[in-house]
Amino acid sequence: MTTDLFVALLxxxxxLAVGSFLNVVVWRVPRGESVxxxxxxxxxxxxxxxxxxNVPVLSWVLLGRRCRDCREPISARYPLVEAGTAVAFAVVAFTVGPAWTLPAYLYGVAIAIALTLIDIETQRLPxxxxxxxxxxxxxxxxxxxxxxxxWSSLLRAAVGAVVLFAFYLLLVIVYPPGMGLGDVKLAAILGAYLASVGWGTLVVGGFxxxxxxxxFSIALLGARSAGRKTAIPFGPWMLLGAVVGMVVGERVWDAYLSTFT
Structure with a gap:
């Protein structure tokens, strides 16, 4: 077994364990409860x-998807979050390998999953x-x-956090209904992650x-599933855009710049 595969399995x-905890976070944090x-x-x-x-995924299957005591159905979201977090962790670990950046990326994945689910349900980023x-x-x-x-990556991260935070803050000042302050605060984290990889990653991920x-909004309008004043959580799209930036940002940016040379 290769080192990368072993790290991915770990x-x-x-x-799986983190996903189980994220289920608690997603349920309790919006309600102001302790995790x-x-x-x-x-x-x-x-x-x-x-x-x-309380064994991730397995207990849900063995219990027949119901509470042992009251027999109420247990939402499929619980094992899906656990399994999804496990897959995401494994993919990131296999891609990055046993690098110093791996803990930072795994933490980013964890909060991204939690924030996406919370924002979809409550339109809040706690x-x-x-x-x-x-x-x-x-x-x-x-x-x-x-x-x-x-050390240059850390400097870029600091600058990227400030730049993306300031950009989103400007958008809120110019057009307050467009997004919330939670999006502005999240932009600082995404700016740090994206810029730590490179400036192209920051630009592509932010865009x-x-x-x-x-x-997505245009598609909803076209399907008449939403109106012009319908509030749509933007946090998940910020996070998904950041993933795109992390994966292909530098290649897309280099290809864009090459059109001018």
Whole structure:
């Protein structure tokens, strides 16, 4: 087994556990509840979930998708979040390998999943996750820069965070109904991640969010599933745009620049 594959498998197992925790975060944070205590319980009968019934994905299958005590159905979202987080962790780990940047990227994946689900359900990006991630992301990117010796990536991250934050803040000032302050705060995190890779990644990732969100909005209008005043969560599109930037940003930017040379 290659080192990259081994790291990916470990990351996948970690992703299952993290995904289970993200289910708690997505349920409790919007309600202002602690994610630490009390222990997880069935939302229907309030019975505390037993340890043997709290194994990611497997418990949902073995319980027949129902609570052991009250037999109320358990939403398929729980195993999907757990499995999805595991797959995302494994893919990122296999792509990056045992690099110093891996912890930062895995943390980014985790908060992206949580924020996407929360924003879709509540149209909010909670400060406890977004602003609370500022020092975490800063430390993880600093450790990555120290480990790799690439201090320029940390400088780019700092500049990128400020630039994308300022750009979104300007948009809110010019047209307040267009997006919320949660999007502005999230922009700082995405700017740091994107710019740490490169300036092309920052430009492409930042633009892709608007492009994808715009296409989705036009599609809803065309299908008459939404009106001009319908509020559409923009956070998920910002996050998806950032993924596009991280994956193909530098190649797209280089191809764009090559058209002028």
């Amino acid at each position: 990351a996948g197992v970690l992703g 630490v205590s009390p222990p997880s319980a069935c939302p229907a009968c309030s019975t505390q979930i037993r340890s043997r019934d 400060n406890v996750i977004v602003v609370g991630s500022y020092p975490v992301v800063a430390v993880l990117l600093a450790v990555a820069a120290w480990g790799s010796g690439d 892709a969010g608007f492009l994808l969100g715009g296409v």
